[in-house]
Amino acid sequence: MIPQSKWPARLDFGHAPETIGFWKRLVSEALLLSGSTPLYLFSALPIADCLAGLDSALVAAGFSPETANSPLKISFHHWLSFKTQPVAPLLRWWRGLNRPVEVVSEFELRAALAAGFPPAMILVNGPAKHRWLAQFQLPELSVNFDSLAELDDLLPCAQRLNWRMGLRILTGEEFDPENPQFPTQFGLAPEAAMVGLKKLLGARARIEMVSFHLRTNIAAASVFERAITEVAEICRAAGFCPQVLDIGGGLPVRSVRSRGGKVYDGEFGLRSFAQSLRQSVKLFPGLRELWLENGRFLSSASGVLVVKILDVKERRGLRQLICDGGRTLNALMSVWEQHALLPLPERSGEEALTVVHGPTCMAFDQLARLPLPRSLCAGDHLIWLDAGAYHLPWETRFSHGHAAVCWHDERGLMLARAQQSFEDFWGGWKY
Ligand SMILES: Cc1ncc(COP(=O)(O)O)c(C=O)c1O
Numbered sequence: 429m430i431p432q433s434k435w436p437a438r439l440d441f442g443h444a445p446e447t448i449g450f451w452k453r454l455v456s457e458a459l460l461l462s463g464s465t466p467l468y469l470f471s472a473l474p475i476a477d478c479l480a481g482l483d484s485a486l487v488a489a490g491f492s493p494e495t496a497n498s499p500l501k502i503s504f505h506h507w508l509s510f511k512t513q514p515v516a517p518l519l520r521w522w523r524g525l526n527r528p529v530e531v532v533s534e535f536e537l538r539a540a541l542a543a544g545f546p547p548a549m550i551l552v553n554g555p556a557k558h559r560w561l562a563q564f565q566l567p568e569l570s571v572n573f574d575s576l577a578e579l580d581d582l583l584p585c586a587q588r589l590n591w592r593m594g595l596r597i598l599t600g601e602e603f604d605p606e607n608p609q610f611p612t613q614f615g616l617a618p619e620a621a622m623v624g625l626k627k628l629l630g631a632r633a634r635i636e637m638v639s640f641h642l643r644t645n646i647a648a649a650s651v652f653e654r655a656i657t658e659v660a661e662i663c664r665a666a667g668f669c670p671q672v673l674d675i676g677g678g679l680p681v682r683s684v685r686s687r688g689g690k691v692y693d694g695e696f697g698l699r700s701f702a703q704s705l706r707q708s709v710k711l712f713p714g715l716r717e718l719w720l721e722n723g724r725f726l727s728s729a730s731g732v733l734v735v736k737i738l739d740v741k742e743r744r745g746l747r748q749l750i751c752d753g754g755r756t757l758n759a760l761m762s763v764w765e766q767h768a769l770l771p772l773p774e775r776s777g778e779e780a781l782t783v784v785h786g787p788t789c790m791a792f793d794q795l796a797r798l799p800l801p802r803s804l805c806a807g808d809h810l811i812w813l814d815a816g817a818y819h820l821p822w823e824t825r826f827s828h829g830h831a832a833v834c835w836h837d838e839r840g841l842m843l844a845r846a847q848q849s850f851e852d853f854w855g856g857w858k859y
Pocket residue numbers: 509512553554641643644645676677678679721722723724725
């Protein structure tokens with residue numbers, strides 16, 4: 429028996445009652461529409477809300493929106509981070525807003541083109557793109573080179589096709605979050621960046637951007653400040669005045685906690701972040717544009733995962749819910765994060781320490797461990813909130829097929845992807 433004093437604390441994830449009501453209503457509709465679980469349900473409306481909050485902070489700090497075209501102000505541009513939430517109707521919805529998209533792979537580029545983005549509205553990031561990008565021969569792309577080898581390989585093509593070019597710089601603020609003593613594998617270290625900038629300037633290339641992406645869930649605006657100062661110093665030393673400063677993504681999420689219960693956005697305020705950016709960009713004489721590539725901040729709250737309880741076990745004082753979806757299939761993020769979990773229908777009464785398991789044959793497959801009402805039973809649904817970032821891209825087909833996906837926007841609710849059929853699951857084998 430596990431004594432109650434050893435149970436994990438019930439966390440307050442800070443979701444407004446309207447948010448909970450919104451998702452419960454939408455999930456009930458989506459279950460009728462899809463007829464299956466596990467189910468991802470994504471909505472554009474929370475993305476629009478986050479975007480509006482960020483936009484108003486940037487405008488209040490003195491930046492101008494991309495549409496305003498004010499020659500006296502630095503304009504800001506949000507690039508949709510494709511990899512964070514690769515959902516076809518989201519891409520089309522974003523295209524409908526006339527906003528640009530950031531891609532990091534051949535498939536993402538193809539998908540952006542198929543969704544109608546002109547090359548001038550596509551930014552290509554990511555490592556080793558000299559292995560695949562030139563074949564497309566797309567004029568007017570924006571491309572941040574990630575290494576000197578990439579730059580050397582792609583430069584002739586980039587000049588012929590009039591690409592807007594930039595360098596991603598590995599600042600001292602960028603490291604592997606799980607092993608902070610090591611750098612990430614991305615971008616050019618300062619010495620290589622100097623070489624790259626001089627090469628591009630010497631070749632009279634259309635070099636316009638300088639870029640970095642630090643990591644995800646950055647805890648404080650001062651981290652961006654330090655990175656920007658470092659990049660400004662490199663540009664100054666190379667004699668380069670960028671038109672564009674691209675600060676990547678990394679803004680923290682609100683209603684998610686680390687496994688240890690840490691609040692990710694505790695020290696972060698959008699207004700003070702925008703004000704500090706306004707000060708920092710003064711280090712770049714002649715700067716015209718500020719680019720942001722936020723993924724998680726914009727889309728985390730825009731989705732939920734719905735699983736159904738299939739079986740219930742109880743041993744050694746622990747209640748175990750075996751569900752048709754979970755960590756291994758649908759929510760790898762649960763390795764690092766705790767999210768709010770809502771029973772549908774509502775259940776109450778005496779609680780027991782409960783583990784929510786997925787259906788795969790691994791003890792690893794645990795979405796959450798927390799006190800839940802004993803009245804929860806097979807056939808009930810559980811809604812895992814904040815599944816709108818980095819859940820779908822990390823979906824697996826471990827013993828089961830892919831989940832159904834419903835999409836919701838101003839036009840209503842749609843089944844965007846049916847649950848994977850057996851033929852699709854197994855039919856790809858050629859031999
Ligand atoms: C280059 C780049 N930009 C933007 C992002 C989005 O990051 P986040 O979801 O933390 O905002 C990533 C994520 O890996 C990235 O690699």
